[in-house]
Amino acid sequence: MPTNSTSNGHIAVPTGDHAGILSEPALRFVAALHEEFEPRRRELLAARNDRQAAFDRGELPSYPDETENIRNAAWSVAATPGDLQDRRVEITGPVDRKMVINALNSGASVFMADFEDSLAPTWQNILQGQINLRDAVRRTISLDDASRGKRYTLNDRIATLVVRPRGWHLTERHLTVDGEPVSASIFDFALYLFHNAEVLTRRGSGPYYYLPKLENRLEARLWNDVFVKAQEYLGIPQGTVRATVLIETILAAFEMEEILYEIRDHAAGLNAGRWDYIFSIIKKFRNREDLVLPDRAQVTMSIPFMSSYTDALVRACHKRGAHAIGGMAAFIPSRSDQDVNAMAFEKVHEDKQLEADKGFDGTWVAHPGLVAVAREVFDQTLGDRQNQKHELREQVTVAGERLVDFEVADGAVTATGVRNNVSVALQYINSWLNGNGAAAINNLMEDAATAEISRAQLWQWIRNATRLDDGRTMTAEFYWDVRAEELQSLGGEENSRYREAAAILDKLVLEPEFIDFLTLPAYEYLD
DSSP: OOOOTTTTTTEEEOOOOTTTTTTTTHHHHHHHHHHHHHHHHHHHHHHHHHHHHHHHHOOOOOOOOOHHHHSSSSOOOOOOGGGGGSSEEEEEEEEOOHHHHHHTTSSSSSEEEESTTSSOOOOHHHHHHHHHHHHHHOOOOOEEEETTTEEEEEEEEEOOOOEOOTTTTTTEEEEEEETEEEEHHHHHHHHHHHHHHHHHHHOOOEEOOOSSSSHHHHHOOOOOOHHHHHHHHHOTTTSEEEEEEOOOOOOOOOOGHHHHHTTTTEEEEEEEOHHHHHHHHHTTTOOOOOGHHHHHHHOTTTTHHHHHHHHHHHHHHHHHHEEEEEEEEOOOOSOOOOOHHHHHHHHHHHHHHHHHTTTTEEEEEEEEHHHHHHHHHHHHHHOSSSOTTTTTOHHHHHHOOHTOOOOOOTTOOHHHHHHHHHHHHHHHHHHHHHOOOSSEETEEEEEHHHHHHHHHHHHHHHHHBOOOSSSSSSHHHHHHHHHHHHHHHHHTTTTOHHHHHHHHHHHHHHHHSOOTHHHHHHTTTTO
């Protein structure tokens, strides 16, 4: 890829199949945002490290005293656009061409097209994903599947498109400005906005986003400033961009109203990103022997600290006129076992009913086969209404202590839990290395968030010499034994990269210092 000197420094100007997406004007737009906001991005990531040091000393998060005036003041977010008013079922998935078509046709209200946890960020996947979304916005997307003799095209009525860029902690090494890789967040956000904002707004919609992994209001403020600068650069009205923030870190849970306040002119809602939220708790308090969570299967939405988190989210959203969107149903229906499906559908129904009863305006599913299950629940709850933002939940008060009381009644760390974590992590990392970031494992859709829980728990249990329910102590040696057995059972598959996956997992689990995200070392193995 050649480099040209521009007013924004040296940026890559590509040729070939992706030249339309990576046009010189588009790259200048990315570069302009990079140059203005990269220093702040780095400062905020450094501040995360400082905050972690405080937790390692024994501190716990709390509602910030300095923002009490924001929580007590009367304000609301901007009015919700028409095609985001009804969000009762949202389907999520990566941006490969078939997924984009099927998700938009699924009957869901919204499709969250994901460049983050469910996408392995190979250069090809990222660029082809942008092409797929460009074609979807223009309603020209299609796919011919010769093996099935089938052609995929869009229905007349499709879901509203919302895009999730990668988090602030990631960079896109394939595009540099003056030799420095650009923020993956800005890269994903900017290319989609540049190519699609005009078409979307002309149709009466807009460029809508999901923002992942935020830890505080200052990180939300950075996003808001990016929105303002980007809209100014492109000459589109302020407020055209709309964003829903995933509350998927324990720190963001203490600043939900503040986060909405920072993006209030661009806000569309908050989402209860349950899997990353659990991972965040493990990560932030990894060195606390008294805060070790049990097997991941035992950390459900009904336990007190998870229930408190969702209560607080709904109240914060509805107080400020924003949508509250529930968490992921990760089950993947079986083509052959209807008994498994029946049991899973019942659990999904119960989970979605719990969310609807709490006041959520919608929920997430990972597979088109679950859209009808979730829709039935929210149809019954909402009736003819598009949402239930009128349910202000003023009777709900969530003390900060409830958010950090991580007691799980009858919770235990088990040998089965250890083995499941090892198996899921190996299988997911292998899938990710092969370019697939959304892996069906044991009838569940595993993505980076669920794999993060698995590897983080293994690190935490070893670090704290956690006692298993059978009396054994979790050690590195026990991990080695289980890992060897699981690798042997999995390693014979065609196109396997399990040896590399095992090396990555060993590093994630056995390094004395916790690695913040598994995708950081794994990224070096892509392309």
